[in-house]
Amino acid sequence: QVQLVESGGGLVQPGGSLRLSCAASGSIFRINTMGWYRQAPGKQRVLVATISSGGNTNYADSLKGRFTISRDNAKNTVYLQMNSLKPEDTAVYSCNANIVRYALTYGRDYWGEGTLVTVSS
Numbered sequence: 001q002v003q004l005v006e007s008g009g010g011l012v013q014p015g016g017s018l019r020l021s022c023a024a025s026g027s028i029f030r031i032n033t034m035g036w037y038r039q040a041p042g043k044q045r046v047l048v049a050t051i052s053s054g055g056n057t058n059y060a061d062s063l064k065g066r067f068t069i070s071r072d073n074a075k076n077t078v079y080l081q082m083n084s085l086k087p088e089d090t091a092v093y094s095c096n097a098n099i100v101r102y103a104l105t106y107g108r109d110y111w112g113e114g115t116l117v118t119v120s121s
Helices: none
Strands: 002-007 010-012 018-026 030-039 046-051 057-059 067-072 077-082 091-100 107-111 115-119
Touching (some): 002 091, 002 107, 018 030, 018 091, 018 115, 030 067, 046 067, 046 077, 077 091
Parallel strands (some): 010 115
Antiparallel strands (some): 002 018, 030 046, 030 091, 046 057, 091 107, 091 115
């Protein structure tokens, strides 16, 4: 079993900041790319940012400069620092990771259940 658990969501006023965390646990041999996605009310889930095992990052164009993705391999954890938050950022934020388990020779994608971020005055 592999599990991803997000934390750090909540209610924040416009202009504020939040830091999300996602910790992976279970039978993990290697974690390849990790990423954050979000789904706003009534919308489809979209990419926020990804980070490779080597530290290469990729961001949605509209979010680059406000959001920063990072990872701590020793803790099997990926982070998302969100600054200058806007009401339009309100969404469920979900963690994704491509993980190679001990019993396998290839990576599979795993998803967390998500954490709600609400930006409102």
